[in-house]
Amino acid sequence: MRKVDEKKSASTLTFMTGDASGSLGTRQERKLRTRQALLDAALRLLADGSLASLSLREVTREVGIVPTAFYRHFASMDELGVALAEESMRTLRAMLRDARRKPTDDAISGSVAILVDQVRKHESHFQFLVRERYGGVADVRRAIATELRLLGSELATDLARFPGMAEWDPDDLRMAADLMVAGMLSIVMALLEVGPHPQGLAEVVDVAERQLRLIAIGMVHWHSTPR
Amino acid sequence: MRKVDEKKSASTLTFMTGDASGSLGTRQERKLRTRQALLDAALRLLADGSLASLSLREVTREVGIVPTAFYRHFASMDELGVALAEESMRTLRAMLRDARRKPTDDAISGSVAILVDQVRKHESHFQFLVRERYGGVADVRRAIATELRLLGSELATDLARFPGMAEWDPDDLRMAADLMVAGMLSIVMALLEVGPHPQGLAEVVDVAERQLRLIAIGMVHWHSTPR
DNA sequence: TGGTTCAGTGAACATGCGTACACTGAAAGT
DNA sequence: ACTTTCAGTGTACGCATGTTCACTGAACCA
Known part of the structure; x- marks a missing residue:
């Protein structure tokens, strides 16, 4: 099993916006961007392994948000x-x-x-x-x-x-x-x-x-x- | 997540042999029979869900043996x-x-x-x-x-x-x-x-x-x- | 008969998981 | 200028998992 420090993993979000100091776009836009980041991250992780064996935590880790934030975008x-x-x-x-x-x-x-x-x-x-x-x-x-x-x-x-x-x-x-x-x-x-x-x-x-x-x-x- | 009492699940082994008092066949035969029971149990459980999301413990539970016994038959x-x-x-x-x-x-x-x-x-x-x-x-x-x-x-x-x-x-x-x-x-x-x-x-x-x-x-x- | 092999046991562990909950602070609405 | 909304935080929990290790006792072999 892979072991990763949750805090240190690269943030897809700041990578995508290219602006670590944030504050880009309206709230709706930012939410949509995170949602897309989740989808992209999942797709990336699905290169090895099927959806059934992909965990919610892995996805949020890849995106760079906390696990519970996932539920703001998908119920499961x-x-x-x-x-x-x-x-x-x-x-x-x-x-x-x-x-x-x-x-x-x-x-x-x-x-x-x-x-x-x-x-x-x-x-x-x-x-x-x-x-x-x-x-x-x-x-x-x-x-x-x-x-x-x-x-x-x-x-x-x-x-x-x-x-x-x-x-x-x-x-x-x-x-x-x-x-x-x-x-x-x-x-x-x-x-x-x-x-x-x-x-x-x-x-x-x-x-x-x-x-x-x-x-x-x-x-x-x-x-x-x-x- | 399903919750099951590990002890109480039906034993495929005694079911298959049809002889709960055991002592059937040579040791090799018995081992092969358990191995086959593992394969059958896995196949049965795979009716819902893919292999990647099927756990070792589920399979052994279904067969009626302890998790660690799995390793006598397969490395993973x-x-x-x-x-x-x-x-x-x-x-x-x-x-x-x-x-x-x-x-x-x-x-x-x-x-x-x-x-x-x-x-x-x-x-x-x-x-x-x-x-x-x-x-x-x-x-x-x-x-x-x-x-x-x-x-x-x-x-x-x-x-x-x-x-x-x-x-x-x-x-x-x-x-x-x-x-x-x-x-x-x-x-x-x-x-x-x-x-x-x-x-x-x-x-x-x-x-x-x-x-x-x-x-x-x-x-x-x-x-x-x-x- | 007596020693060896080995399939299955049972307790223990570290780890990753999903999810509940109370929170923060910036954006949105008034 | 104020209140409200809500995306994301942080902690904490209970649970299932894979794997370790020392063990038991029946089958096996000499």
């Missing part, structure tokens, strides 16, 4: 977890919006490129989602599951706009979209595992593109194949 | 986790062997049926795998990842035996197999979430079969589609 660690889930899903959804905005000539390699880029940029958010998706805290699991289902239907309606997809059964669209989401998530984990290593990355990207392509080909011939 | 909870991972992967691999042994006329619905059956029969093993695959304990994660990679190559060689797959690039086979494994695992989680509810189960099975079929169709046309 579980609540903080749900907030983290929402924050993470916001970046995931932003990614999808990004992909929708600029359609490239090759939708597949374009999508994968965006995925790689976003995972790199928001590593800890994605890590959190993948780790806690089936993790120990029920509320968080539910929150992620709900958002992920929503994401699935968004992708399904996107798919519907492709040429030749118009007359597809919505249910079939949904199942294809879900398969893609499942594949995407396993790619995300592979990306996180491979780290910044450039050769491994190329390999992962290659596999991802081929997998999506395989699905795409399946979709093209879906209706012309005997059941 | 992490080690128990790795043992659980191995045990769970053994049932997963058994499933694959099962599927290989009896090829049906429709490989897809046959495979899905076997999957459903096995998940039902070894619910906690599958739950453990899915939960801890990206969970908090690094050693366990590694153990599962290794075994899962092995399972991927097994499936790839299985795929190679299908008609028309002979001349496939091994790397392409591997990527298709991995996609299937990813899909399978997300199906497993769906099965666990849906529980015994028969209508939801039918829905999940239906989606699973269509997803596998989609991949299969993609594979059929893989080489005759322009890149």
Whole structure:
């Protein structure tokens, strides 16, 4: 077990404001900043270990406030977890919006490129989602599951706009979209595992593109194949 | 936090042996039985909560032995986790062997049926795998990842035996197999979430079969589609 | 038969935890 | 200028945890 002097740990708050003499912003702003500092600290600490094994005291220690102050922002660690889930899903959804905005000539390699880029940029958010998706805290699991289902239907309606997809059964669209989401998530984990290593990355990207392509080909011939 | 009288909890050991007056089997056998009781108890307790938040004392309490006796069997909870991972992967691999042994006329619905059956029969093993695959304990994660990679190559060689797959690039086979494994695992989680509810189960099975079929169709046309 | 091994015991410990409570002092409201 | 609000402080508590150590007694072996 790690042993730390609670008083001496670096204060994220003064670090963030860059002004140790304080007195910045209105009271609401300052509160929001502390709240965000708690979320950021938690996310940072979640690099090793799951939410279930992260203690309230660790988080406040990292931020540089006293344990009891935590309750000014969240009723429990579980609540903080749900907030983290929402924050993470916001970046995931932003990614999808990004992909929708600029359609490239090759939708597949374009999508994968965006995925790689976003995972790199928001590593800890994605890590959190993948780790806690089936993790120990029920509320968080539910929150992620709900958002992920929503994401699935968004992708399904996107798919519907492709040429030749118009007359597809919505249910079939949904199942294809879900398969893609499942594949995407396993790619995300592979990306996180491979780290910044450039050769491994190329390999992962290659596999991802081929997998999506395989699905795409399946979709093209879906209706012309005997059941 | 749950509060329990350590002395009064039901003893799994005497329950399992069915002989409270003891004296069954050689010393080695008895030791192995306790070890297994620890694994079973842990698996049972893991129904709610992840490995990272499961304490040594909880497990021994459930088994009915004193906390310190734990160390006669495992050096730490992490080690128990790795043992659980191995045990769970053994049932997963058994499933694959099962599927290989009896090829049906429709490989897809046959495979899905076997999957459903096995998940039902070894619910906690599958739950453990899915939960801890990206969970908090690094050693366990590694153990599962290794075994899962092995399972991927097994499936790839299985795929190679299908008609028309002979001349496939091994790397392409591997990527298709991995996609299937990813899909399978997300199906497993769906099965666990849906529980015994028969209508939801039918829905999940239906989606699973269509997803596998989609991949299969993609594979059929893989080489005759322009890149 | 007698000595050795060793799975399980039981008491004790230091530590980290969540949370209750009374507090302070600066910002916000009047 | 005053009162009120409230984010953060500091202390203190009871509790569960991992691990230590010396122990017991049945199974084992010679």
